[in-house]
Amino acid sequence: METLYRGMTAYRQGAFNSKDLLVIDGRFVEFSRFRERDPFRKTVQLGGLYVFPGFVDVHVHLREPGFSYKETIRTGTLAAARGGFAHVCAMPNLNPVPDGEENLKQELDLIGRGALVKVYPYGAITAGELGKRLSAMEEISGRVVAFSDDGRGVQSEELMRAAMLKAKKLGKIIAAHCEDETYINGIKAHSESGAAPNSSCGLPAESEWRQLERDLRLVRETGCAYHMCHVSTKESVALLRRAKAEGLDVTCETAPHYLMLDDKDIKDEGRFKMNPPIRSEEDRLALIEGIADGTIDMIATDHAPHAEKEKSGGLAGSLNGVVGLETAFPVLYTGLVKTGIIGLGALIDLLHTNPSERFEIGAGIAPGKPADFTVFDLREEYTVAPEEFASMGRSTPFEGMRVWGKCLMTVVDGKTVWDCMPRGKENE
Numbered sequence: 001m002e003t004l005y006r007g008m009t010a011y012r013q014g015a016f017n018s019k020d021l022l023v024i025d026g027r028f029v030e031f032s033r034f035r036e037r038d039p040f041r042k043t044v045q046l047g048g049l050y051v052f053p054g055f056v057d058v059h060v061h062l063r064e065p066g067f068s069y070k071e072t073i074r075t076g077t078l079a080a081a082r083g084g085f086a087h088v089c090a091m092p093n094l095n096p097v098p099d100g101e102e103n104l105k106q107e108l109d110l111i112g113r114g115a116l117v118k119v120y121p122y123g124a125i126t127a128g129e130l131g132k133r134l135s136a137m138e139e140i141s142g143r144v145v146a147f148s149d150d151g152r153g154v155q156s157e158e159l160m161r162a163a164m165l166k167a168k169k170l171g172k173i174i175a176a177h178c179e180d181e182t183y184i185n186g187i188k189a190h191s192e193s194g195a196a197p198n199s200s201c202g203l204p205a206e207s208e209w210r211q212l213e214r215d216l217r218l219v220r221e222t223g224c225a226y227h228m229c230h231v232s233t234k235e236s237v238a239l240l241r242r243a244k245a246e247g248l249d250v251t252c253e254t255a256p257h258y259l260m261l262d263d264k265d266i267k268d269e270g271r272f273k274m275n276p277p278i279r280s281e282e283d284r285l286a287l288i289e290g291i292a293d294g295t296i297d298m299i300a301t302d303h304a305p306h307a308e309k310e311k312s313g314g315l316a317g318s319l320n321g322v323v324g325l326e327t328a329f330p331v332l333y334t335g336l337v338k339t340g341i342i343g344l345g346a347l348i349d350l351l352h353t354n355p356s357e358r359f360e361i362g363a364g365i366a367p368g369k370p371a372d373f374t375v376f377d378l379r380e381e382y383t384v385a386p387e388e389f390a391s392m393g394r395s396t397p398f399e400g401m402r403v404w405g406k407c408l409m410t411v412v413d414g415k416t417v418w419d420c421m422p423r424g425k426e427n428e
């Protein structure tokens, strides 16, 4: 099967160019200017549009097995495709938790049956994500992208040290949800920096960066490859900047809502409730600075769908987590690129190049690689409308926002998994 995609501007290997893309049997074959009359079986005209390598989201919750009333592998990966993501890494707070061969197999079977994009499961750091003893890390190491207990911090220093030593031996990354529970709910909810803790959520900045500080000490000691999930505080950005300067094997992600919103935007609605919480303007600006100077390596969505009744109790009565796959690119393009904070290429590096490299996904637009890419119309402006989401989760702090950049098509292994191209652009 041969398909020629032509007329677009494509981002590959760090630059934009306007060559046509030839895909044969699910792989990129050639980039060139093809003559109009070349007898390709199928030609897709993408004039005026942008082609990006399929985005890589290293932090999503697909909710299966165990919570299919919130999301399924099918709906979650359709949401990914609709947002331009060809690769997603699925967090392990499932039932059962993928903490050994047997449990992981259940998840992999569901992925095999339902996934529309490529899904890479995380293995749990601790058995059942209970923080008491290590998971069967060796047993599952070959089939997980990395190890994480996302949703909770690993409270025991001893256990985290043991996890890092084992991950180091296995050549795997520890992806840490940093949250020191001794700082939660006002127990130590003072702030040394003088900034007010986010009282509506009871999750002060210290709970995040104190645990990061501990982890960085353990990374220095063990040499483990470490990735910090959803950075939200200015102190964390500063700690990570120093750790990188020191040469530690450390990367991190933040999420669109921490970059675009601050606590003045929070309303008493479930769609503003997530962990970590949206913080102060000072924190937000520190994150932007971290994006601009490379301290923050990638942007992940922390897509965390819930049922409507679980998100309808305001800030106090709703579960943590918002959806993000279908809004990430337009929100970031509108908020970071259209405003001139970063260039379009830099945004694609944050959503594709850097996560692909760090987590060894090996994706990209290059001859011989699987044809995983996405097509956007950057001229299109529209309003974020959760009722149109493919995800079963509808809670987003970006509801009603005017955004630019619409995903028209996503292709995985040469197969179109999302398509809302206006009719007449494609000719067989």
Ligand SMILES: [Zn+2]
Binding pocket: 150, 151, 152, 177, 229, 230, 275, 276
């Ligand atoms: Zn988390």
